[in-house]
Every structure is written in structure tokens, then in C-alpha cells.
Amino acid sequence: MSAEFQTAEKTAKKVVIATRESRLALWQAEHVKALLESRLGWQVELLGMTTQGDQILDRSLSKVGGKGLFVKELEVALTEGRADLAVHSLKDVPMDLPEGFALACVLEREDPHDAFVSNRFATLTDLPQGAVVGTSSLRRLVLLKALRPDLKIEPLRGNLDTRLRKLDEGQYDAIVLAAAGLKRLGLESRIRSVFAQADMLPAAGQGALGIEVRADRADLVEALATLADKPTWLAVTAERTVSRAMGGSCSMPLAAFTQGPGAQGMQLYAAWGDPASAEEGSGLAPKPLVHAQKTAIVRNFEEAEALGEAVAAQLRAGGAVWAANPPAAPGA
Numbered sequence: 001m002s003a004e005f006q007t008a009e010k011t012a013k014k015v016v017i018a019t020r021e022s023r024l025a026l027w028q029a030e031h032v033k034a035l036l037e038s039r040l041g042w043q044v045e046l047l048g049m050t051t052q053g054d055q056i057l058d059r060s061l062s063k064v065g066g067k068g069l070f071v072k073e074l075e076v077a078l079t080e081g082r083a084d085l086a087v088h089s090l091k092d093v094p095m096d097l098p099e100g101f102a103l104a105c106v107l108e109r110e111d112p113h114d115a116f117v118s119n120r121f122a123t124l125t126d127l128p129q130g131a132v133v134g135t136s137s138l139r140r141l142v143l144l145k146a147l148r149p150d151l152k153i154e155p156l157r158g159n160l161d162t163r164l165r166k167l168d169e170g171q172y173d174a175i176v177l178a179a180a181g182l183k184r185l186g187l188e189s190r191i192r193s194v195f196a197q198a199d200m201l202p203a204a205g206q207g208a209l210g211i212e213v214r215a216d217r218a219d220l221v222e223a224l225a226t227l228a229d230k231p232t233w234l235a236v237t238a239e240r241t242v243s244r245a246m247g248g249s250c251s252m253p254l255a256a257f258t259q260g261p262g263a264q265g266m267q268l269y270a271a272w273g274d275p276a277s278a279e280e281g282s283g284l285a286p287k288p289l290v291h292a293q294k295t296a297i298v299r300n301f302e303e304a305e306a307l308g309e310a311v312a313a314q315l316r317a318g319g320a321v322w323a324a325n326p327p328a329a330p331g332a
């Protein structure tokens with residue numbers, strides 16, 4: 001081995017990725033590890049951790065504190081220096097990270113759509129009257145109810161393998177999952193049909209991965225920027241801005257999805273559902289779904305945020321209400 005090579009080896013940057021231990025989270029962390037090794041020549045180790053979001057499986061996430069649940073333990077590891085970066089499904093990450101953290105980059109997006117998964121039926125239309133569909137996402141619930149008011153929507157939590165097992169055990173006639181997770185885990189054959197965005201508008205950031213670091217790690221912010229997929233980053237910024245502008249918590253049924261950029265620019269679509277319509281037997285008359293869309297030229301983050309704000313304003317003008325109430329504390 002040459003002397004120069006030994007020096008290079010000694011100075012290769014060593015980093016640790018904090019990751020949840022679900023099969024999907026590990027796939028995503030391994031994916032980023034491979035990128036950092038091949039593109040930046042870094043030496044990368046994984047640090048597996050269990051988050052509250054992984055532990056609380058008996059209650060709907062919207063009832064126990066929302067998106068931050070999958071992220072917080074990983075951020076503690078970054079703060080304590082046990083890890084240098086955390087890889088997240090952007091869908092699970094709030095637009096505003098806690099003080100002291102930064103989104104260093106957003107990577108290329110996998111299929112952002114939702115998938116219809118069933119052992120007996122090929123599409124939602126094929127489901128018989130009153131069929132049972134599993135999902136714990138309020139967005140999926142209200143969009144499904146809009147398409148098929150007769151369906152019985154039952155809660156479904158757990159990682160992908162758990163959800164598929166519950167389907168296979170016969171607890172549901174069909175379930176709805178993000179196509180991205182299934183494709184990443186080689187489970188594409190479980191997808192019976194992919195929902196058109198007009199039927200099931202995806203969640204903000206669905207299918208995209210983000211890398212989070214401590215904001216004071218300029219070394220990482222600078223190096224990771226070279227891995228960013230700029231079109232995806234702008235698209236998910238517009239989508240996530242809608243979510244933030246509407247008080248974005250997962251106790252509000254909200255969809256936001258961009259198409260393009262095309263000739264006229266980036267098209268942003270959003271749909272808002274009344275949380276009351278998700279509460280069976282609440283006695284409240286739920287408001288109908290509110291839709292909004294706008295096309296604009298988006299060349300930078302400011303323009304992406306402006307597009308997101310404009311669409312959120314349209315939603316509010318259409319009757320959508322900001323989620324003023326934080327989700328109830330566990331047990332409350």
C-alpha cells in the first residue's frame with residue numbers, strides 16, 4: 001500500500017447515522033450510508049435506536065403527540081454526539097425542526113403515491129359495500145370516505161411488516177400504504193394498484209428522504225449539500241409549507257403534493273379534511289373536503305414557500321381551519 005493511500009485512509013471522515021430499527025428505517029439508513037461511502041468517501045456506521053413512535057402501537061399517532069415521536073430520540077443522539085446524522089422519511093418530520101437542528105439535504109424521491117394492498121381485491125372500486133379498510137392516517141381516512149362513504153375504516157399501526165401481517169391474517173379486506181416503503185423493501189408485488197393523485201392525494205413529503213444534522217455542524221451541512229436533489233427539495237418545501245401554514249400536525253387530515261416542474265412551473269395541490277369527520281360518532285357535522293391548487297415558477301426556497309403559503313391561504317378561504325389545538329397528551 002502506498003504512503004499516500006494510507007494517509008487518505010486515515011483522514012477519511014468517520015460518521016455515525018442514528019436510525020430507527022424498523023426494516024424500512026434500516027433500509028433508508030443503509031441507502032444513505034452507501035451514498036456517503038461512494039460519493040463522499042466517508043466511513044459510516046449505523047446506530048440503531050427505538051423511538052417512542054415505535055413503542056406506542058396501541059393508539060393512533062394523532063392521539064399521542066404526532067410526527068415528532070419518530071424523530072426525538074434520534075435528535076438526542078445527535079445532541080449528545082453519539083451520532084452525526086439522522087435519516088428520516090420527510091413525511092414524518094415537522095417543517096420546523098427544533099432549535100439547533102438543520103435539514104442538511106433532501107434526496108431523490110421514490111414513488112410518492114399511495115398503494116392499495118389487498119389479497120382479494122385489485123382496486124378500491126372492487127371492494128364490496130361495507131368492506132373493512134385498515135389505516136391510521138387521518139388523511140387516508142377522509143380521502144377514502146370521500147371516495148367510498150360505505151367503507152369501514154379501522155385503525156392499523158405498526159411497521160410495514162406488521163401491517164401486512166395483519167392484512168394477511170384477515171383483519172382487513174384491504175389496507176393503504178405508501179408505495180415508496182413497499183418498493184424500497186422489495187414488496188412491490190404486494191401493490192395491487194397505485195392510487196391516482198386525484199383520488200388519494202399524497203402527504204407532504206411522502207416518498208422523500210431527508211438528512212438531519214446539528215445546525216452547528218457546518219462541515220456536514222456543506223458536504224451533504226452536494227448530495228441534495230434540488231427539484232425534490234423545492235417540491236417538498238412547497239408541500240411542507242402548506243402543512244406548517246395549516247398548523248401541520250397528524251391530527252389534521254391534510255394532503256399536499258406537487259407535480260412538475262413543467263412548462264408553467266410547479267403545480268401544488270392540497271386537500272384538507274375536517275378532523276371531526278374522522279371521529280366516528282362525534283355528533284359533529286363534519287365539513288366537506290376543501291381542495292386548493294396553484295401553479296407557479298419555483299426556482300428557490302423562498303418561491304417554494306410562497307407557493308405553499310398561497311395554497312394554504314386558498315384552503316383557509318375554502319373553509320379549512322388552522323389546527324389551533326395541539327394533540328391531546330397521552331391518556332388525556
Ligand SMILES: NCc1[nH]cc(CCC(=O)O)c1CC(=O)O
Pocket residue numbers: 089090091092176177178180181205206207208209
Ligand atoms: N407514517 C409512517 C411512514 N413514514 C414513511 C412511510 C413510507 C415511506 C415514505 O413516505 O417515504 C411510512 C409508511 C406508510 O405511510 O405506509
